[in-house]
Amino acid sequence: MTAMARSPRLRRKGRMRHHRLLFHAAAILTAIIFLVPLVWVVLASFRGPVEAGAPPIPPWPQQGFVLDSYTRLNNFGTPILHHATNSLFVSVGTALLTIAVSLLAGYGFSRFRFPLKGLAFVLILATIMIPFQSILTPLFLLLAKLGMQNTLVSLVFVYTTLQLPFSVFMMRNAFDAIPREIEEAARIDGLRGIPMLVQVMLPLVAPGIVTVGLFAFLNAWNEFLAALVLLTDQSKFTLPVLISSVRSGRYGAVDWGAVQAGVTLMMIPCLILFLLLQRSYIRGLTAGAVK
Secondary structure (H helix, E strand, O other): OHHHHHHHHHHHHHHHHHHHHHHHHHHHHHHHHHHHHHHHHHHHOOOOHHHHOOOOOOOOOOOOOOOHHHHHHHOOOOOHHHHHHHHHHHHHHHHHHHHHHHHHHHHHHHHOOOOOHHHHHHHHHHHHHOOHHHHHHHHHHHHHHHOOOOOHHHHHHHHHHHHHHHHHHHHHHHHHOOOHHHHHHHHHOOOOHHHHHHHHHHHHOHHHHHHHHHHHHHHHHHOOHHHHHHOOOHHHOOHHHHHHHHHHOEOOEOOHHHHHHHHHHHHHHHHHHHHHHHHHHHHHHHHHHHO
16 A cells, blocks of 8 residues: 555656656756847857858857957947946936836825826826827927937936836835735834835835836837937937947948947846846745745
8 A cells, every 4th residue: 555655646756857857948948049149149249350241150250259349349439338338327317217206106106195096097007008209209399498408318317207107007016015004013113204115115115126127227228219319419329329320330331240249238237137136036035945
């Protein structure tokens, strides 16, 4: 009886092991499919001037790894570090301003009662359905009237406006998930208003803040159309606009090596954020396992 009782259990363990192996194999295959184009671009960016316009197979340099593509990209106009600084300023500014506004708005929609609260929230979400291209011309005219056209600060305001509907929705849901008993206990201890928001509620909605900040940063870092229309001074171009200028070429010639070098530089912040998030996720899993 003992052997007969053990055999189904062993079969279940064997099936679970096979399912786990299939799951990991599928996950690894999916990761490879997504990573191959990125690795392809990085390898191609180290080709020499002669190989840059050659067929992309194989992607790695045949005559050794060189930095000529990055040198040509840096010499295209203003140094590449200047454009990277522009993109970083716009992305970080957008993330910080989006977090600040959506945090207060989400807290207000979640915890306070005021007339037409539901209608106001629905109207904020409804702006997601408005195509950005349809309001680009009014935005350009408005910024020109305010004297803010062709500035990086105006780009920060435009990107923040585009991110707010989703961000307010996320932060409202994050605050709704917090039990009201915690807030009532904080009020008994004498905390109200901003102190209670900062000391009690802020640590509890940290995952929502990180999510909002990441989406805002990545969308601002990769955005192209608004930067192309609103910025006319080449020294203020962000990285996507610079890469588009390199892609257009001079006198009809396209420097594919410089384009691939620019795309590689665009991927660096995304990779850093991914590694930081993965590290935090692993730490969370480890802490949960210890508990």
